[in-house]
Amino acid sequence: MDIIWSDIALAAGRVLLVGAVFGAGLPALFALGLRLHAAGAGDLDGVERRPAFTVLGYVLFAIVVAAVVTGVLWITRSSLHHYLGISLFGA
Template identity: 40%
Template sequence: MSQILLALQAAGQVLLAAVILGAGLPAMFSLGMRALAYGNGGSAEVEVEAQPHVLGKVLAYICFGVVIIAVMLGISWIVGTGMGYKLSFEHFLPVFRKK
């Protein structure tokens, strides 16, 4: 019985973190695509008459940047764990510490 509770508890934690990363990052990527289409205008938009906007491009690359940084952190985290290091955010900037 306690195993079921433990599993549900773990599942809840996994779900929460996975929604933030696994649905949040694609949503951020989509915002980037939305902004990029606004930036490109023309055939990128459903409404073909749309004008290009520089602001859209800037916003788009900010969004993509956030996604790429998050993924890079994810990879360093996996690799770091494999090497016996722990990624720490104590001073905001990520630092690797020996476990």
Template identity: 55%
Template sequence: MHTLEAIGKVLIVGLLFGAGLPAIFAVGLRLQAAGSGDANADGTVTAPNPALKFAAYVLYALVLAAIVFGILWITRQTILYYTDVKIFPSWAYK
């Protein structure tokens, strides 16, 4: 049973980071494009929407924070060894 739980956890995390972060980034791109305004073919101009741009930047920040967190998590032992700084709680270290 322990092996099945481990496989399930790896599957969930893999789906979250493997497909979830790129999907969040893609939604951010779509929101930024929708919020930037546009010139139509008939010469009229659509005004920019700052709320959509702000939502896009929040999603970009979320993806960036997940990437930075992942890098720090992977390198936590090296950071502890060279700088003697624990950036995560004590339970995260061997």
């Protein structure tokens, strides 16, 4: 009986971790990307531009977009295979 509870606890921990990464992690990365992009652009009061912050902001945006596109493709992988014959993720 203890083995069943440990399996349930392990599975619940994995679900919690994935939910935290994708549920709060991606929006947090997007918000950080916005902040870095704004800091890199400077403002109208004479604060100098910081191009490295702008590039880092774009890198974070690319990570978020890649995660979203990968998620959509993962969800639709069986439909893509059935209707279009495209096999993704080694299926």
